[in-house]
Each structure stands twice: as structure tokens, then as C-alpha cells.
Amino acid sequence: MIIGVDIGTSLTKAVVFDEVGVSLHQACTPSEVHHLPGGLVEQDLDQVIGTVATVVREVAARLDAPVTALALTGQGDGVWLRDEDGNAVRPAISWLDGRANALLAKWQADGVSREVFRRTGSGMFPGCAAAILSYLDTHEPEVLDRAVVAGYCVDAVVQRLTGAITVDVSDASLPFLDPKTRRYDEGAIAAVGLSHRRGLLAEPAAPKAVFSLNRHGAELLGLPEGLPVTAGPFDLPASAIGAGVREPGDGILTAGTTLACQVLTDSAEFDGEGEPAGMFLSTPTPGEYLHAMPAMVGTASIDWICRLLGIEVTGIGPLLAQSPPGAAGVRALxxxxxxxxxxxxxxxxxxxxxxxLSLEHGRADVVRALCESIAYAARHCFEAAGLSGRLYACGGGVRSAEWTQIFADVLGRPIVIPSDPGVGARGAVLVAAEALNQPYDRDLWASSSRTVSFVPENAEFYQRGYADYQASLTAARGLWRL
Incomplete structure (x- = not known):
């Protein structure tokens, strides 16, 4: 009876699984995401904590046996600043935030981004901790002065529930952690001018670390004080574990708010010569890493097109079926x-x-062009990450059979879809079971799935379409300006 909790950007979910990995009970509730002028995106820690309490209490009330542990995962990146008691000293800044856009562009021009990439294998972006903390150090230094820890969503919840100030190695991987040593690279911290704020970074927890629910956490969740709590990995690695990714070369596509493309590897080698993007995420198993390419082009793009065209998300599938491969000539980035x-x-x-576009095109063509372009972005990511084995997929996007088929055809490979959509919570539970020495059958937990095969003639067509996408992307990158 381990309750797995996945604290997503817009939704918090709690799930309990049976002994073969089938969900018995689940509950979910939305989190508030505040989109402010100037590209600012923030969340309220207390509201997020409230969502955790809501779903845990709802699931626990349905159980006919005692809860044995709480396994947490959730969104990564961003900055969640807290004091010594775990209270927020300002609203959390989301990984979606763009206030540091200009700073990131300067770091790219000055070579700072490449220096950090050379040291840690992490490509910085505006919503990562380095950019946000450096921005705050200039514009809100008094906030950093009041903070005791600058962490992430999962460890912010852990601190409130257990009192522990900690961080999982997966969260710490971007951008300051050397994935091979699992320790912070002081040169990377110095490169972004944050050595004087080094004390805000919690030391990564040891593998299989277990914490305990304190009195405050117990009262909040309605669970026994002292209940074991595990914290991480964050949602991307947790989803890979929950989906069944095991062998080097295997990958997972998460079609969620983030279009996350990850490939398991036993080598975190980076020479700093490639494009400084993506990251090597440390996993719960030392010596294993996920080479992650988490693109910003996920299901938020579909939500946008639905609002623009005045349609429901459930209408995406029928529209995709109305437009042929290639979207009748409409192309998108x-x-x-x-x-x-x-x-x-x-x-x-x-x-x-x-x-x-022409007067002959309809909304079905526009929707299909956008969905195809996101699939092309996934192929671009997987080529960079080194996918060579089996491919799994999860997330809200793969609930659409039509869009999943586009992904399979564009990628030119079959896709394994776990039957239970809560793979993030599932991964967190499996990590907790390992940490608590609770045996389980890995094959049974991974057996409940279906496979979507690609259509060879469509794959051949999309091979040409991908070349056109790459050419359009190259041309566009020469024109973009902040």
C-alpha cells in the first residue's frame, strides 16, 4: 500500500497499485499556474501542498489496508525558494518562466552556456535554476537573502512534510551536478556568477534515501507520523522507470506539457563540442543516466490551437483523421x-x-500540421539523445490514437504504450519499493501495455517531411530575435 504522488505542473495525481502494477485507486486535482505579463510563470507552494493533501486523503480513504509509504515525484526545474521551515519566501518560479530570456541569450553569446555544458553536460535554458537564480540575484537579491534553500517542487513538498532539506540527484542534475560524480561542479556554479549563493543548494540525497512524515505532515495528510517517504526522481526519470525502460538505448517519449524525449545510457560522456542542449539525468542507479531532451513544444501547443479554433481537446483526433499525411501542404514549426x-x-x-496556407485549407489541416511538427521535434530530440532500442510513450498526448500514429510514423518505429497512464507515480512507487526492500516482479509491472506499429508508406513520406522540417528550422533560426 504505497501511495504514489505525481505533482505535475497543472495536475497532482495520487495512485495506489496492486502487486502486479495495476492501479487500484487514483485521485487527481488541478494546480494553479499563474501566467503573468512579460513571460512570467509562477506557482504558490501552499496551493500545491494543498493539492497533495487532497489527493492523498482521497486515495487513502478508499484503502482497506494501512498505507505503508508515500512515494513522491513531480515537475522539475524552476526555482522553489524556502526558509528553514519550508515556507515559500516568494512564489515559486516555474520551468515555463521566461524572465531570464535575455540573460540566457547573453550567456550563449559570452560562452557561459558552453562552459557549463562542458562541465556538466547540461544545456541551460531560461527556466532552469541557474538562469532564474542569477536573475533574482540581480533583481531580487533580498529574496535570496531570506531564503535558506533554492530547490525544486518535489523537495519543497518533502521539506513541508518531513522537515528534511534535501534534493534528488535527478533534480540536481540541471545544471550544476556532474552526473558521473553525483556532486556539484563548483566551476559550473562560478561560471554563472553564483558562488556566493552556493549555500542555497541542498546536497543531493544518497541512493535509496528514505525520510519520515513529521507531525505537521501527518496532520496534513491524515497519515501516521513516522510513515516512510521517498522523494524522487522527478517526473521525467520516474516516467521512464514506470514505463519499463531498462536497457541502454531504450527511450521514452512523454507527450505532456513538456515533450520529453529520454534515452537510457550507461555512459555520461560529453565533450562540450555539440550544441549545448539537453541534459544527463542521474537515475536512482549509480552509473545509469537518462540522456534527456525535454522540448518546450508539448501539449500546451495543442491547448493553444484548441482555444484559437474554439474546439475541445477531444476533437483533435477527428480533425487529424480529416487531413492526410502532410496536412495538404501546410507546414509548421x-x-x-x-x-x-x-x-x-x-x-x-x-x-x-x-x-x-491557402483559402483551400481548413482547421483540420492546421491542426495536423502542428501535430506533425511536434512529432518532427520529437524525432530531432531522439536523434540528439541517441535512441537505438525500444521506444515507450506516455502522457496526455498519446491518449489520442491518431496523434500517437503520427508519432510512430514520423519516428519510423513501433511505440509501446503502458496501459496505465500514471507511469510517473508508478515509477515513484517502484523506487520506493526498492528503497524499502519490498520485492516486486519487474516483468509483471511492465507487461500491461500495447504497441502502436508504424505504417511503412507513411514513414517513407515523413522521411521527406522531416528533411523539409529541418530546412525550415535552419532558415527560421537565422531570423529569430528576442
């Missing part, structure tokens, strides 16, 4: 985020475009 793109390249000025 999907970079709609106000903070640009972060993988497989970093450019805060990246912006979307549609081309090839």
Missing part, C-alpha cells in the same frame, strides 16, 4: 512557448510559424 526552446537546441527567441 511548433515553438509556441514564450521562453523559446530548450532541446535539442536552446534559443529563447524561438517562435512558431505556419506556412503553405
Amino acid at each position: 511548433p515553438f509556441l512557448s514564450a521562453s523559446g526552446e530548450r532541446a535539442p537546441f536552446v534559443d529563447a527567441s524561438a517562435r512558431a510559424q505556419f506556412a503553405g
Whole structure:
């Protein structure tokens, strides 16, 4: 009876699984995301804590056996500043935030981004901790003076529930952690001018670390004081673990708010010569890493097109079916985020475009062009990450059979879809089971899935379409300006 909790950007979910990995009970509730003028995106820690309490209490009330542990995962990046008691000293700054766009562009021009990439294998972007903390150090230094820790969503919740100031190695991986040593690289911290703020970074927890629910956390969740709590990895690695990614070369596509493309590897080698983008995420297993390319072009783009066209998200599938592969000649670049793109390249000025439109086209063609362009972005990411094995997929985007087929055809490979959508919570539970020495059958937990095969003639067509996408992207990058 381990309750897995996935604290997403816009939704918090709690799930309990049976002994073979099938969800028994689940609950979810939305989190508030505040989009402010100037590309600012913030969240309220107390509101997020409230969502955790809501879903945990709801699931626990349905159980006919005692809860044995709480396993947490959630969104990564951004900055969640707290005092020694775990209270926020300012609203949390989301990974979606764009206030540091100009600073990031300066770091790219000055070579700072490449220096950090050379040291840690992490490509910085406006919503990462380095950019946000440096921005605050200039514009809100008094806030950093009041803070005791600058962390992330999951460890902010852990501090409130257990009193522990900690961070998982996966969260710490971007951008200051050397993934091979699992320690902070002081040169990377110095490169972004934050050595004097080094004390705000919590030391990464040891593998299989377990914390305990304190009195305040117990009262908040309605669970026993002293209950074991595990913290991480954050949602990207947790989803890979929950989906069944095991062998080097295997990958996972998460079609969520982030279009996260990850490939498991046993080598975190980076020479700093490539484009400074993506990251190597440390996993719970020392010596294993996820080479991640988390693009900014996920389902938020679909939400935008639905609002623009006045349609429901559930109407995307039928529209995709009405337009042929290639969207009747309409082409798109999907970079709609106000903070640009972060993988497989970093450019805060990246912006979307549609081309090839005429009076003969309808909204089905526009929707299909956008969905195809996001699939092309996924292929670009996986090529950079080194996908060579089996591919899994999860996230809200793969609930659409039509869009999932586009992903399979553009990538030219079959995609394994776990039947249970709560793979992030599932991964957190499996990590907790390992930490608590609770045995489980890995094969049974990974067996509940279906496979979407690609259509060979469509894959051949999209091979040419991908070349056109790459040419359009190269041309557009020469024109983007902040």
C-alpha cells in the first residue's frame, strides 16, 4: 500500500497499485499556474501542498489496508525558494518562466552556456535554476537573502512534510551536478556568477534515501507520523522507470506539457563540442543516466490551437483523421512557448510559424500540421539523445490514437504504450519499493501495455517531411530575435 504522488505542473495525481502494477485507486486535482505579463510563470507552494493533501486523503480513504509509504515525484526545474521551515519566501518560479530570456541569450553569446555544458553536460535554458537564480540575484537579491534553500517542487513538498532539506540527484542534475560524480561542479556554479549563493543548494540525497512524515505532515495528510517517504526522481526519470525502460538505448517519449524525449545510457560522456542542449539525468542507479531532451513544444501547443479554433481537446483526433499525411501542404514549426526552446537546441527567441496556407485549407489541416511538427521535434530530440532500442510513450498526448500514429510514423518505429497512464507515480512507487526492500516482479509491472506499429508508406513520406522540417528550422533560426 504505497501511495504514489505525481505533482505535475497543472495536475497532482495520487495512485495506489496492486502487486502486479495495476492501479487500484487514483485521485487527481488541478494546480494553479499563474501566467503573468512579460513571460512570467509562477506557482504558490501552499496551493500545491494543498493539492497533495487532497489527493492523498482521497486515495487513502478508499484503502482497506494501512498505507505503508508515500512515494513522491513531480515537475522539475524552476526555482522553489524556502526558509528553514519550508515556507515559500516568494512564489515559486516555474520551468515555463521566461524572465531570464535575455540573460540566457547573453550567456550563449559570452560562452557561459558552453562552459557549463562542458562541465556538466547540461544545456541551460531560461527556466532552469541557474538562469532564474542569477536573475533574482540581480533583481531580487533580498529574496535570496531570506531564503535558506533554492530547490525544486518535489523537495519543497518533502521539506513541508518531513522537515528534511534535501534534493534528488535527478533534480540536481540541471545544471550544476556532474552526473558521473553525483556532486556539484563548483566551476559550473562560478561560471554563472553564483558562488556566493552556493549555500542555497541542498546536497543531493544518497541512493535509496528514505525520510519520515513529521507531525505537521501527518496532520496534513491524515497519515501516521513516522510513515516512510521517498522523494524522487522527478517526473521525467520516474516516467521512464514506470514505463519499463531498462536497457541502454531504450527511450521514452512523454507527450505532456513538456515533450520529453529520454534515452537510457550507461555512459555520461560529453565533450562540450555539440550544441549545448539537453541534459544527463542521474537515475536512482549509480552509473545509469537518462540522456534527456525535454522540448518546450508539448501539449500546451495543442491547448493553444484548441482555444484559437474554439474546439475541445477531444476533437483533435477527428480533425487529424480529416487531413492526410502532410496536412495538404501546410507546414509548421511548433515553438509556441514564450521562453523559446530548450532541446535539442536552446534559443529563447524561438517562435512558431505556419506556412503553405491557402483559402483551400481548413482547421483540420492546421491542426495536423502542428501535430506533425511536434512529432518532427520529437524525432530531432531522439536523434540528439541517441535512441537505438525500444521506444515507450506516455502522457496526455498519446491518449489520442491518431496523434500517437503520427508519432510512430514520423519516428519510423513501433511505440509501446503502458496501459496505465500514471507511469510517473508508478515509477515513484517502484523506487520506493526498492528503497524499502519490498520485492516486486519487474516483468509483471511492465507487461500491461500495447504497441502502436508504424505504417511503412507513411514513414517513407515523413522521411521527406522531416528533411523539409529541418530546412525550415535552419532558415527560421537565422531570423529569430528576442
